Amino acid sequence: MEEIQPVVKEEVTAPEVREDLNPTPVAEVTEETPAPIQAGDKTDPNLLLKSLQEEREKRRLLEEELETLKSSALSEEVYSDEGKILKKQITTLTEKINFIEEEKILQGLYFQYPVLKDKSAEFDEFRKDYPRTKLENVAKLYLAENGLLEPVRKGLEKPTGGPRAPLTSGMTADDVKTLRETNFKKYQEMVSKGQIKIE
Numbered sequence: 001m002e003e004i005q006p007v008v009k010e011e012v013t014a015p016e017v018r019e020d021l022n023p024t025p026v027a028e029v030t031e032e033t034p035a036p037i038q039a040g041d042k043t044d045p046n047l048l049l050k051s052l053q054e055e056r057e058k059r060r061l062l063e064e065e066l067e068t069l070k071s072s073a074l075s076e077e078v079y080s081d082e083g084k085i086l087k088k089q090i091t092t093l094t095e096k097i098n099f100i101e102e103e104k105i106l107q108g109l110y111f112q113y114p115v116l117k118d119k120s121a122e123f124d125e126f127r128k129d130y131p132r133t134k135l136e137n138v139a140k141l142y143l144a145e146n147g148l149l150e151p152v153r154k155g156l157e158k159p160t161g162g163p164r165a166p167l168t169s170g171m172t173a174d175d176v177k178t179l180r181e182t183n184f185k186k187y188q189e190m191v192s193k194g195q196i197k198i199e
Contacts, residue, residue: 102135105135106135109136109139113139113143113148113149115143115148116139116143119146122142123139123142126138126142176196
């Protein structure tokens with residue numbers, strides 16, 4: 001057996017420093033005391049890791065079992081026979097309502113985007129990839145991915161004010177000639193007022 005020797009702490013005293021010489025700093029010497037041994041210090045780290053992993057796995061399994069027991073106990077024990085029948089009817093009715101609402105939304109989308117009605121089978125397959133997304137967004141995504149969505153381009157207003165060339169307000173050359181030959185006084189009056197421009 002090994003002999004344990006007691007640790008003796010010795011006092012370290014600083015040597016005397018004379019004032020006439022250059023003093024040099026003296027480092028204090030202390031003995032290190034060994035850290036107390038804790039439980040698990042001598043255990044192999046690989047063994048510690050293995051036991052930790054086993055403990056975590058057992059905990060995970062127990063938590064899963066607890067969740068399944070809670071869910072099964074609540075669903076079966078809370079409802080009476082009449083309650084179970086009512087719950088079943090309620091779920092079927094909510095499914096019908098959801099189906100009707102979805103069909104209504106689809107009809108609106110088919111009206112807004114007639115291309116979707118032509119490709120309804122492909123669109124239904126595409127919808128399965130996005131079960132929790134609004135139908136409007138899925139329709140836009142489908143149309144955009146397949147290049148069927150034409151962007152609406154806003155530009156200048158279309159002219160609505162008549163023909164492109166402005167009409168000449170006045171008389172034609174033939175009208176001026178006939179007016180001059182038939183009613184010369186009126187012709188002179190109109191020329192003086194600037195109503196007839198002679199070019």
